[in-house]
Amino acid sequence: MVNPDLLMNNDEVQASPEFQQLESREGELHLRFYIASNQQFALPAMGIREVISAPLDQITPIPNASPFLLGTLNLRGRVIWVADLGQFLGNSTTLNTDRAEIPVIAVEEQDTIVGLAVDQIVGMEWLNVQAVQMVTNVPENMEPFLQGQWALDKNTNQCLRLLNQKAILQSERWATRN
Template sequence: MPATTADELLCLSFQLSPTLPALLPAHECLEVLPIPTQQIVAIPDMPPAVMGVANWRGEVLWLLDLAHWLGFGSLLELFPNQLNHNVLILAQDKQRLGLVVAQVGQMFRCPLAQLQSPPGTEMTPALAQCLRGYWAQEPVFLVLDGQGIVQSLSSN
């Protein structure tokens, strides 16, 4: 795809759950990969949304069930027999975080003028910190902010 302009945001689409589509700016995604369930090492005494760690290019990569973290339910409960997990490698400064999502989709050019502000309705503190806005297409996409995701982890 050609480079984006200042009026649009190139985003990677994915499903937080089977019925909840979301977008993350492509420049925040380092890589997309499947990680086999047996390669995830659970870490005791972590929040339930933290699935554990896995080896990624010789580094320890923390894995976060993003839907669970944002308050939409656990992927492990939705797909208990899943053999591989779809992971978006989020790059923020020198930090790397694996966001586990239900399914990875395609790239979209999201016109910034069409982004709608988050509603003033109640939402979880993590979602409020991670949500950049909505893109009102069919279906409506949550537009997330990678930096907000990383900050929400350190503040909770």
């Protein structure tokens, strides 16, 4: 059954508080999340195909693969690689896989899709890309995958780092075994 309250013409939609709230947002929509080392990152929403909670038994391990590669996952009939994003970025803290489900961010660039397993999804947020600062104090092996950062707390040097999914997807790390 259709709810008659949901049937509005275009003028009613533009006058609705929800539409005005979306229109008043500044910046671009991003997904915020944490990796296992408790570092916070963001990805532009435009490059994200979907976010799923993957049951661990649906991720098939691949023998003799890189340590950051958790395995493969069937995503709507397409087999994709799933990586521990923290380890991919060079972090030594491994993702806790002793839980029922793992948050996986499926990122896409042209015809390539990869699943990035993270510790926790914070949610979607509008972020001002004009306020992105140069990346500072990051390990050398993480730097190629960062576009910049936002300062969250200057006293504790907490920051939100903006990832470049295109650089992640095109990385030679996918072809190497460690």
